[in-house]
Amino acid sequence: MSLNFNTPLFEIIRDKNKCIQCKVCVRQCANEVHWYSSYENIVNSDNNKCVNCHRCVILCPTKAITIRKHRLEFRNNSNWTSNAIKEIQKQADTGGVLLSSMGNPNKLPIYWDKILLNASQVTNPSIDPLREPMETKVMIGRKPDKLKFNKQGDLITDMPPQIELNVPIMFSAMSYGSISKNAHEALARAATKLGICYNTGEGGLNKDFYKYGKNTIVQVASGRFGVYKDYLNAGVGIEIKIGQGAKPGIGGHLPGKKVGADVSVTRMIPIGSDAISPAPHHDIYSIEDLRQLIFALKETTNYSKPIFVKIAAVHNAAAIASGIVRAGADVVVVDGFRGGTGAAPTRVRDNVGIPIEFALASIDQRLREEGIRNSASLVISGSIRNSSDIVKAIALGADAVYIGSAALIAMGCHMCRSCSTGKCNWGIATQQYDLVKRLNPDIMYKRLVNLISAWNHEIQEMLGGMGINAVDSLRGNKLMLRGIDLNETELRILGIKYVGE
Amino acid sequence: MKIIDALDVPYRTLNKLIDTVLLNNNEENIILKNIFGQRYIGRGLSYKNSLIQIYGTPGNDMASYMNGTKIEVFGNGQDAIGNTMNEGTVIIHGDCGDTIGYAMRGGSIYIKGNVGYRVGIHMKEYKNMKPVIVIGGKAGEFLGEYMAGGIIIVLGIDISKSEKIVGKFCGTGMHGGVIYIYENLEDYNFGKEVKKSEFNEKDVELLSKHIKFYEKAFSRNLEYLRIEKFSKYVAIGKNPYSNMYCNY
Incomplete structure (x- = not known):
């Protein structure tokens, strides 16, 4: 087996006093992070496989499991961040195109957070939606x-199809x-x-x-x-x-x-x-x-x-x-x-x-x-x-x-x-x-x-x-x-x- | 048999007219005269026993999403004939443009002459549905690109020695289906996902069947074609890019 440089991203901490060896975590984890050792009667885990999805944390009946960001760190470097290093290791290992899921997680501006909304004060009354009509349709x-109407006031324009959303x-x-x-x-x-x-x-x-x-x-x-x-x-x-x-x-x-x-x-x-x-x-x-x-x-x-x-x-x-x-x-x-x-x-x-x-x-x-x-x-x-x-x-x-x-x-x-x-x-x-x-x-x-x-x-x-x-x-x-x-x-x-x- | 003179009739009116005729009589056959580029003829039609005969040049996307009708064109066809077609038969007594049979899932298209680029792109097959495109002449580049199923046959009839039977990059991205070409071509003509394959009894049967159909449809004697002169190309695997990625 060739050397694999992958190090864990997360650390699973199991409170041994709380764990009752019920093996729920073993059964729940599709990544096969947890396993039960009958010889020692304890549940072990492999940090390397954990993706931090919280499934075991939430389903553990005694709340014995905590997952943390792994404490292992590379030497501080603002340029060669741990991500940058790990990506290279992964690609050197597999020769593959890096594939990720969900949206861009990087620290780029979120403009919604740089926009603020207005509210009425004195010059225009605000409306209380709990007691007054409010249309969100x-x-x-x-x-x-253009809209055209006949003499009776009925719409005669052929309306293009619309979808009504509440x-x-x-x-x-x-x-x-x-x-x-x-x-x-x-x-x-x-x-x-x-x-x-x-x-x-x-x-x-x-x-x-x-x-x-x-x-x-x-x-x-x-x-x-x-x-x-x-x-x-x-x-x-x-x-x-x-x-x-x-x-x-x-x-x-x-x-x-x-x-x-x-x-x-x-x-x-x-x-x-x-x-x-x-x-x-x-x-x-x-x-x-x-x-x-x-x-x-x-x-x-x-x-x-x-x-x-x-x-x-x-x-x-x-x-x-x-x-x-x-x-x-x-x-x-x-x-x-x-x-x-x-x-x-x-x-x-x-x-x-x-x-x-x-x-x-x-x-x-x-x-x-x-x-x-x-x-x-x-x-x-x-x-x-x-x-x-x-x-x-x-x-x-x-x-x-x-x-x-x-x-x-x-x-x-x-x-x-x-x-x-x-x-x-x-x-x-x-x-x-x-x-x-x-x-x-x-x-x-x-x-x-x-x-x-x-x-x-x-x-x-x-x-x-x-x-x-x-x-x-x-x-x-x-x-x-x-x-x-x-x-x-x-x-x-x-x-x-x-x-x- | 209903005859429609389509001179100066815009496509929307024409297609509505075809709908009305077919709706009123399930078995009706239609002759369309003076077709000059009207698009979408036969789109989504599911009348399995109806025949539409077209005189002139129908526009793009003819027989798109078609579900069972038979269309015969006495003239040339344009682009994207049989786009995402499910079932039915199209016969073209002439040449055609690009992307014929794009994402076609079932039914068959017979073209008397030549076709343009990217014909049979992303053709699929599903359960009993196995689409077929038979090209009498030659095909342009990227024939059968991303092909995921179905059959493409190129007969190379009446092409001169200086003309190539298929263009470059044939079968690029192919991950299913089969292409038969009436010539033994070097590997460089094909995408890297394609390999030459051995012939068997079933191939002979299949080719004979479609050649016979061609002979009958276009009144052409093709006895001189020798089945053993065809070469057969298939996808190397149905998961060509499975080892390309690593999860991060």
Whole structure:
């Protein structure tokens, strides 16, 4: 065996006085960290295998386990950090491309935290949402340039298809394959209960979930997995995935070992075959080609559903978004560089793309300048962590947001960032039957409903504080925002003033 | 048999008209005359017993998401014919453009003449569904790119000695399916994921079947084609990139 330089990231501390050798931790850990020694009658653990998912900590009946950052440190060095060293060791060991999960964890500015909201004082009464009407419903889809009415006052304009969301939040695209069937079921049921939508991702749609169609957006990506006529007609909208914030410019790859019987059925590919989504759609090399796909989908679904086009936030996002709207998309989706993923090459995830706050502000501005902002809804994603992020996003110009990581956290994700191993102890990012069944959709859908309901209350509180009684009145209302700790360029692009101005 | 004159009829109206005709009579056959580039003809159609005959040049994305109908084009086809098609038959009495049969999952496409780039890209197969593309002439670069299933046959009929039967990078990223080419080509023509494979009885049977179909569809005698002159190419494995990554 060759020398392996890997050292543990975490340290498992077991309180021997509390441990009753019940072996729950042994059974619960798919990474096989813990084992029982009958000779000594003690439970041991291997720090090297631990990913710090907290499963054993939470399930230990006597709370005997603690996990800490491992104390082993390299000599202090601001340049050659322990991460930098460990990455090299890993690659020297395997010759592999570094693969990471979840969003960019690096210390880069989070602009939501540098934006502050306004509230009414004296000159404009604030509104108490607990006792006064407050509208958080939004309509997603293309809005006509003009409305025409007949003499009786009835609307005679042919309205393009719209999706009604009770809250300006949707669950973003996470494919069946990247997450489990039970996780999908929880998302679908929560979306139905809340009157919002979830997104299938590029993994097809399980037959059992067609009944949630009214709250489903189906995705069409470059691999066209599971895409056929019934699938296209199953949801209320269709999303063309061009890119994703965590990995702009590159495709997807579900390894064959994750393509079991069920995943094979929804993706409509043989069991064990790699599911490779090419980097581009090879029928889209231009805005004109994009128009071709948009209208192919509209034709196939009888113009009954809004077509979403999702891109990663990249340098020219504003110009690209303008092209997308002109190509006939009804909804533009932009995913920022902090967006999550089941697996992405680390270098791409950590270095490609731009913050969603800037992409959003510049796209909204560009579409307004061109007089086509009404032609499409604007949905953003890429690390929405709480309700104030959403309020700020809407004030910067978004119609709604997609949440992915936050929804997974509600279902038990502890951000151990090991999705790509397929051994998620919480039953989310795995296809292993014994792990999947740990996620109980009956419980988890309620947790999702709780989260979104709580955020909805918070959104209403913040709106009320500003003296606004509808989300629609906040959209693009940048006067409600002020920047702090931002330079002039940042303020200019965001289109907001500095605090105190 | 219903005849539709499509002169100056935009694609949306035309496709709606086809829907109406087929909806009113499941078994109806349709003849489309004066087709000049109208897109999406046959999109998503599932009428298994219907035949649509097209005179002229249909536009891009013909037979996209098609689910069972038969389309015969008396003319050339354009790009992305049979895009993500599930079932059905397309017969083209002419040449075609790029990305024919993109992500096609089932059904068959027969093309009398030549095709452009990236034909059969990301073709798949699933259970009993096994898509087939038969190309009478030659194919451009990246034939069968990312191919994950199905069958591509290139006959190389009527091409001159200076013309290549397939372009460069044939089968790049291939991880399933099979390509038959009427010429024994050097390895450099192919992607690194492709290998030459031995012939067996089933290959002979399959090729004979599709050659016969071609002969009948295009009234062409191909008795001179010798099955043993075909070479067969398959994917080295169905997990070409499984060892590329390390988790961090």
